[in-house]
Amino acid sequence: MAIRTRSTRGxxxxxxxxxxxxxxxVLAGVTPGDADAFDVFEGVAYTGVARADWTLAVGDTVEAxxxxxxxxxSWTLRGAHLLESVVAGxxxxxxxxARGGWRDVEVRDSRFGSVEVYDAxxxxxxxxxxxxxxxxxxAAELLDVAFVDCTIDEIDLMDASARRVAFDGSRVATLNTAGSRLTDVDLRGADLGQVVxxxxxxxxxxxxxxxQLMAPALAALAGITVEG
Structure with a gap:
């Protein structure tokens, strides 16, 4: 396998x-939304929404x-689209x-438990x-994605395609890249635990x-025996 450092990219x-x-x-003209009704999802700003669940149907769109x-x-948005929006707190x-489409989304100062977004x-x-x-x-497709100053228990990129992804100042306890296809995925800013x-x-x-930390595992992967 080839692992590039910055110096090899020219x-x-x-x-x-x-x-x-x-x-x-994009959000300059949004109007205040009714947090109790919570039924309009285009060009609206909501504050202080507290609900048991929010379910979007396949093909639904949340925009601006x-x-x-x-x-x-719980938040269910399987097969739905989240576009040009900000989620904070x-x-x-x-x-x-799963199988949804997210484009141009900012998520800040938030806490999520299980995030099932496979095939997205x-x-x-x-x-x-x-x-x-x-x-x-x-099996997701990622393009231009960043995790900045985040704490992640586990991120599973098995069979995913990822291009221009970065982890600046983030702690990742477990990263799974089995079968993934990576291009310009920058892990240098991450505090990595286990890599699967x-x-x-x-x-x-x-x-x-x-x-240096990965060297023993890389040697084992290549079938190399290291003896002092």
Whole structure:
């Protein structure tokens, strides 16, 4: 397997995620929503929503919305679309968003437990100062995704396709990359615990320190015996 460091990518280096979403522009004209009714999801800003659950049907779309303070027991958005929106101060133990499409979404200062988003499409997604439990992104397609100052118990990228993904200042206890296809996935900013599926790290960028920590596992993967 080949694990590239910045010096092997030439002058350009590893490409960072690119974000076009400008919430100051896109969300400038949103109107206050009724947190009790909670039934309009285009061009609306909600504050202090507390519900047992929020369920969206397959094909439903949430677009150009802001959610400040979202308290839910569960959030179901399987096959739904979340577009050009901001979620801040959310607390949701269970998120079910398999086969959905997220584009240009900012999630800040939030806590999510189980996040089931396998077979999903994420483009232009940024998590900042979030605490995430198990994030299931198996077979998902990720483009321009960043986790900034986050704590993640486990992120599962098995069989996923990821391009321009970064983990700046984030703690990741377990990362599973078995069968994944990575391009410009930058792990240098992450405090990594266990890495499962090391062969799937092809296309990732790691630091020299991370390489030293992974060296015994990489040697074992390559069938190399190291003796002092």
């Amino acid at each position: 002058k350009g280096g590893t490409q960072a995620p690119s974000f076009d979403f400008d919430e100051a522009v 919305c802001r959610f400040d303070g979202l308290e839910l027991d 959310a607390n949701v133990p269970a998120v079910s968003g 499409s994420w483009r232009g997604i940024r998590f900042t100062r979030c605490k995430l439990g198990y994030v299931n992104l198996r 599926g090391l062969e799937g790290l092809r296309g990732a960028t790691i630091s020299a320190e991370q390489l």
